[in-house]
Amino acid sequence: MNRETVIVLDFGGQYNQLVARRVRECNVYCEIYSYKTGIEKIKEMNPRGIILTGGPNSCYEEDSPTYTKELFELGIPVLGLCYGAQLMQHILGGKVERAEVREYGKTEVFVDTTSELFSNVSPTTTCWMSHFDYISQTAPGFRITAHTADCPVAAAENADRQLYAIQFHPEVLHTKEGTKMLYNFVRGVCGCAGDWKMDSFVEQSIRAIREKVGDGKVLCALSGGVDSSVAAVLLSKAVGDQLTCVFVDQGLLRKNEGDEVEAVFGPEGNYDLNFIRVNAQERFYQKLAGVSEPEAKRKIIGEEFIRVFEEEAKKIGAVDFLVQGTIYPDVVESGLGGESAVIKSHHNVGGLPDYVDFKEIIEPLRDLFKDEVRKAGLELGIPEYLVYRQPFPGPGLGIRIIGEVTAEKVRIVQDADAIYREEIAKAGLDKEINQYFAALTNMRSVGVMGDERTYDYAVALRAVKTIDFMTAEAADIPFEVLNRVMNRIINEVKGVNRVMYDLTSKPPGTIEFE
Ligand code: XMP
Secondary structure, eight states: OOSOEEEEEESSOTTHHHHHHHHHHTTOEEEEEETTSOHHHHHHHOOSEEEEOOOSSOTTSTTSOOOOGGGGGSSOOEEEETHHHHHHHHHTTOEEEEEEEEEEEEEEEEEOTTSGGGTTOOSEEEEEEEEEEEEEEOOTTOEEEEEOSSOSOSEEEEGGGTEEEESSOTTSTTSTTHHHHHHIIIIIISOOOOOOOHHHHHHHHHHHHHHHHTTOOEEEEOOSSHHHHHHHHHHHHHHGGGEEEEEEEOSOSOTTHHHHHHHHHSTTSSSOOEEEEEEOHHHHHHHHTTOOOHHHHHHHHHHHHHHHHHHHHHHHOOOOEEEOOOOHHHHHHTTSTTSOOOOOTTTTTSSOOTTSOOSEEEOTTTTOOHHHHHHHHHHTTOOHHHHTOOOOOTTGGGGTBOSSOOHHHHHHHHHHHHHHHHHHHHTTOTTTOSEEEEEEEEEEEEEEETTEEEEEEEEEEEEEEOSSSSSBEEOOOOHHHHHHHHHHHHHHSTTEEEEEEOOOOBTTSOSSOO
């Protein structure tokens, strides 16, 4: 590793990705590895610092995740968080016990600001606690640097050996000055210069891609989503017209989306790209005719996409490289970075066409978190509205139309969704709601319009607030905004006579309807 790196050893904590993201916010590159990663590999990587994460176990129990004592003798600074803090103390001769009261939630912590870790932190600060066990006795050579009303050792350190233990979670936003503490660790204790920045990432990637590709041909499936757009522009800057981008309009995009993507990436757009737009709407509608089961629809859409893509690739002929928009969370989730070289084949393109004649895959965003992909996108001059788009599922409106998909239903949901998005933006709510869209229920109901009886569809509106899209809450959109959207949809979208707002959180619901 010649890049200045801090590594996070993951002990199964739910916030492990967050730790790495926060470190990167301090402009220090950070990677996550399983606690099973051997000490030899860690030595080889030669990190500037090591962070041990939290985890659900009790370190004093047999078979709980642990690490060799040698880790603390490498001369590399180590910061243990929660379980990681307890494990450090346990291994080095301290004592960890089950506490009488579980400390959970925002807690007032009293810190010793003479500690380098708490430099510039307020002496009394709010932190996020979540533990059953507590450190009842620190390991020899450690001094206590923080405590709470219930927890005698909220932090401890042996500054000479650069070993630090924190019982709470600095990575969680509820810990008010947590990022400052992590900054103090990586930039202060570890002495990192902070050279992880998106402008240099873009420059270095362009150089590395050029070297790898040589004069080979590169193919990219461009969906108009953030990841594939950033990957495409990066590749285009690196290899120019050796790159071809294929954009498949499967007839399940949001209103005007196909044209918007073409306007940016097509011949009249901002980039000098070999851009191929394939209008395959009819083909998809035919395949979807009569199919109402959600998984069947997903499969058909994914497979048909590959067929179209494959045909285009064949027309181009002998492609050396295929670009994939894999990002770091995909790498971590598919087997804890570094431990496996698994490539998530179903990312973005919904299945990797292995019959396409290509030699290698390029994953230029493999090291980046989503927010970093966005920053890289801005560096590359991609318009903000594309960079900050809300997520849109690969199968598109196909899974926002309950039941059979038809061209008519696509038109209805596109129009309703466009009105909804317009009104949300007008009300200034688009920044605070993470995902919002209209879906077409398969329900038709009786209504009256003018003097006539109608028997039309019900549109459902969904809007959620979420951090990680794993759990979500319905957004509390002001009634007047919902009312305006309802009125406009009923008046402007033919075929709709009822509008509903979905209040379901996730779980038990999912964000999408299918
Ligand atoms: P759910 O509905 O599972 O969605 O709560 C979580 C997030 O994933 C998106 N999503 C998909 N994205 N293909 C995708 O590329 C899919 O089949 C798919 N299903 C859901 C969804 O929009 C949300 O952001």
